[in-house]
Amino acid sequence: MGERGLPDGWKCLSSRYLARDPWHTVREESLELPDGRRIPRYYVWEYPEWVNIIARTEDGAFVMIRQYRHAAGETSFELPAGTCESSDADLLAAARRELLEETGFGGGRWRHYMTLSANPATHANRTHTFLAEGVSLLAPQSLDEGEMFSVHLMPPAEVAELLQQGEILQALMAAPLWRYFCEERLIAPLSE
Amino acid sequence: MGERGLPDGWKCLSSRYLARDPWHTVREESLELPDGRRIPRYYVWEYPEWVNIIARTEDGAFVMIRQYRHAAGETSFELPAGTCESSDADLLAAARRELLEETGFGGGRWRHYMTLSANPATHANRTHTFLAEGVSLLAPQSLDEGEMFSVHLMPPAEVAELLQQGEILQALMAAPLWRYFCEERLIAPLSE
Numbered sequence: 203m204g205e206r207g208l209p210d211g212w213k214c215l216s217s218r219y220l221a222r223d224p225w226h227t228v229r230e231e232s233l234e235l236p237d238g239r240r241i242p243r244y245y246v247w248e249y250p251e252w253v254n255i256i257a258r259t260e261d262g263a264f265v266m267i268r269q270y271r272h273a274a275g276e277t278s279f280e281l282p283a284g285t286c287e288s289s290d291a292d293l294l295a296a297a298r299r300e301l302l303e304e305t306g307f308g309g310g311r312w313r314h315y316m317t318l319s320a321n322p323a324t325h326a327n328r329t330h331t332f333l334a335e336g337v338s339l340l341a342p343q344s345l346d347e348g349e350m351f352s353v354h355l356m357p358p359a360e361v362a363e364l365l366q367q368g369e370i371l372q373a374l375m376a377a378p379l380w381r382y383f384c385e386e387r388l389i390a391p392l393s394e
Numbered sequence: 395m396g397e398r399g400l401p402d403g404w405k406c407l408s409s410r411y412l413a414r415d416p417w418h419t420v421r422e423e424s425l426e427l428p429d430g431r432r433i434p435r436y437y438v439w440e441y442p443e444w445v446n447i448i449a450r451t452e453d454g455a456f457v458m459i460r461q462y463r464h465a466a467g468e469t470s471f472e473l474p475a476g477t478c479e480s481s482d483a484d485l486l487a488a489a490r491r492e493l494l495e496e497t498g499f500g501g502g503r504w505r506h507y508m509t510l511s512a513n514p515a516t517h518a519n520r521t522h523t524f525l526a527e528g529v530s531l532l533a534p535q536s537l538d539e540g541e542m543f544s545v546h547l548m549p550p551a552e553v554a555e556l557l558q559q560g561e562i563l564q565a566l567m568a569a570p571l572w573r574y575f576c577e578e579r580l581i582a583p584l585s586e
Binding site: 211212221223226230231233235236237243244245247272275276277317318320321322323324326328350365368371372373374380383384385 | 403404412413415418420427429435436437439462463464465466467468469470511512513514515516517518520521557560563564565568572573575577
């Protein structure tokens with residue numbers, strides 16, 4: 203993306219890893235801004251690329267999951283999602299694998315839908331949403347350790363209600379769902 | 395939110411702070427899942443509550459900012475946003491203060507629009523979007539240290555194009571904007 207006359211990026215004066223665990227890889231950096239000001243300690247989280255999937259069966263139902271999330275202390279509805287692993291050929295392969303492992307659904311017609319960041323100030327990775335239409339149940343769930351959730355097939359009106367009630371808490375999932383419901387005109391207009 | 399028959403939350407066996415800086419407060423926890431499995435190291439980021447604002451002037455223009463974000467290494471368009479400070483009476487006061495400081499705009503009619511999480515697996519805080527209609531320029535920008543960005547007044551069609559081109563990278567901003575453009579029917583339908 204062009205800078206359109208704005209200042210360039212920040213200069214990194216020093217950088218060190220505070221931690222390099224799989225779910226906790228953090229760099230502490232000392233930075234210099236274009237106007238010469240300095241930020242002595244800036245924190246950047248590194249993760250693999252993340253993927254999530256808007257998956258619909260041939261009859262239009264959405265494949266949703268309902269999961270407890272410890273930091274927020276809340277159980278809510280989500281899209282199937284996961285991280286890109288080194289064994290995945292590409293992001294699409296990661297998305298197909300995650301949908302199959304988490305829900306048992308697969309097949310159908312796939313395309314990249316949008317790419318977002320959980321927070322571009324702190325996260326170095328991106329989240330890639332894929333659209334999978336015409337999926338069907340191919341296999342049983344095969345969850346990773348620590349994963350525990352239920353799978354729900356929901357008609358569009360039920361997902362629309364979740365969106366309108368604010369029950370899709372995760373912004374990386376609410377954004378592509380709102381976009382999809384907007385572009386596909388799946389949501390009832392507000393009373394006018 | 396009710397559990398609807400799903401397992402309860404996870405039991406915290408131990409918890410300690412790895413860091414307590416203003417922008418880097420992290421707890422490391424040892425957890426036990428409802429089925430007895432254990433996660434020895436789980437990381438929770440604590441932040442103040444965050445706010446962002448969909449602000450429109452009386453003639454319908456959106457008050458947007460364009461800002462470099464170091465972790466993503468990218469400059470993109472964003473909503474005015476910030477954190478709730480202890481001196482703010484409530485979330486609405488924080489949102490009004492942030493809009494005024496970052497852009498100089500204020501006044502108008504305000505309401506809470508939606509609440510999301512950057513990632514409920516890792517972030518203990520929430521992000522609250524406010525809708526401010528009929529704002530006007532009241533004061534010059536008054537930026538915090540380290541803040542450096544430009545303010546842009548954009549008609550709905552330009553913001554719609556940013557959304558459709560994927561140039562709103564931050565999910566916490568893309569979600570409420572897509573919702574708003576959907577509910578207010580501000581976005582042109584796809585070619586049919």
